[in-house]
Ligand SMILES: Cc1cc2nc3c(=O)[nH]c(=O)nc-3n(C[C@H](O)[C@H](O)[C@H](O)COP(=O)(O)OP(=O)(O)OC[C@H]3O[C@@H](n4cnc5c(N)ncnc54)[C@H](O)[C@@H]3O)c2cc1C
Ligand code: SF4
Ligand code: FES
């Protein structure tokens with residue numbers, strides 16, 4: 001580990017002004033320290049934000065929830081109202097990492113977690129995300145865990161997290177405070193970027209920006225499902241995951257919000273797929289067309305070709321379950 | 330150098346250490362508490378699990394200086410020869426280990442896990458998010474998935490935990 005200075009932030013303004021001046025936030029530390037030990041990241045200055053007053057979950061005036069950036073993944077998943085009306089979020093969080101990690105991992109840090117691409121982690125290898133311009137070793141290398149949607153020639157990495165996939169399906173928004181003290185709300189679905197020519201930038205945060213909360217809109221009725229497929233039954237990242245919030249009106253689909261993890265540089269949402277489902281009666285043929293639409297532009301890079309067929313099956317299985325009569329929420 | 334006050338197993342320590350020192354290295358190398366083990370040093374094995382402010386965490390992925398004023402319990406604080414904790418005794422009774430390297434982490438993890446379950450926390454395998462009534466073997470395995478055992482003593486680890494948690498197999 002390269003040496004760094006360490007300071008505790010006293011308040012938000014202190015935190016953002018230090019970050020605007022090149023310091024790096026540390027929250028749970030479970031991703032940052034992992035990468036700092038390997039010198040994949042080499043911060044000169046750490047600002048510990050754990051003493052900021054951002055660890056509360058509260059109800060919003062609109063009837064949704066405001067989840068503070070420092071709320072641990074464990075507390076969010078176990079929160080009574082989250083369990084009752086946003087079960088897809090509880091389930092997505094519980095599908096990730098381990099009990100120990102979820103106790104430390106924070107809402108803000110989880111959103112910002114970096115890819116698990118093997119070459120990103122290996123400083124002996126070229127990687128455009130770690131070292132812009134050096135090349136992408138995954139294109140020709142092992143790419144079992146890599147993207148099939150929205151990738152670029154510069155980078156085919158995935159965003160590895162689970163929580164943000166559920167938040168994307170729930171139309172949640174990230175609350176961000178800048179060093180100038182301005183607060184803005186960005187939909188979670190627009191928070192992460194596609195790699196394009198700048199894979200070194202994972203998300204839309206600018207220097208100094210502090211995530212202060214995630215806002216969940218008022219709950220919708222209907223069925224919520226989180227399905228995760230991985231190489232072992234627990235404590236592993238998703239090869240493909242899917243969050244679904246589906247409402248029925250009689251025997252027809254009234255609305256469908258679908259988000260996918262493990263497929264792209266961001267949680268993937270495709271409105272054309274949702275539009276195709278709304279107003280229709282569930283059927284194998286309909287779900288097949290939805291999968292065709294979702295995967296029309298999908299591309300494998302060798303070891304991850306299987307993800308295309310896998311995603312089709314996950315989509316069909318989840319939609320079948322979500323539209324079945326009488327199944328539990 | 331950072332000065333950090335840690336209360337470990339009820340005893341106060343003032344630690345003077347580089348900001349890079351993890352809680353794990355502080356416990357082992359600075360305070361001489363070598364019961365907590367280093368496996369992967371990257372959050373992937375659970376050998377370093379300790380209980381901080383009542384919650385189990387991986388001590389390898391947190392800095393000692395982030396824990397100024399915190400109360401920490403390690404395997405040494407749970408019990409000692411002649412005065413074992415219920416889980417320590419159950420691991421012995423059920424042969425819940427072979428080499429023993431993962432065991433301190435398993436026992437710290439299970440100690441806090443049982444409290445999480447008592448507080449009604451659900452897990453990924455809970456049918457109902459209201460939380461399970463009793464810890465089935467499937468629940469125990471899922472909740473303990475952050476602790477790997479290279480000797481694969483898993484069946485006996487689950488037996489030991491079930492005995493203390495009062496679950497059904
Ligand atoms: C072995 C292992 C398995 C895992 N498995 C999974 C899994 O299956 N699914 C999953 O989703 N995750 C998984 N994780 C990742 C884990 O969820 C993340 O490490 C964790 O959520 C990061 O949160 P943190 O608070 O520890 O972040 P930190 O490590 O503290 O920070 C991460 C990044 O976010 C920035 N940051 C933190 N807070 C803020 C803020 N408020 N505003 C702006 N920037 C901020 C930091 O500067 C840093 O760059 C796993 C991790 C490990 C080690
Ligand atoms: S896929 Fe992205 S993160 Fe992985 S080696 Fe290529 S550029 Fe780096
Ligand atoms: S040593 Fe901490 S998890 Fe392996």
Ligand code: FES
Pocket residue numbers: 425426427428429430431432477478479480481482
């Ligand atoms: S007893 Fe040997 S690693 Fe678990």
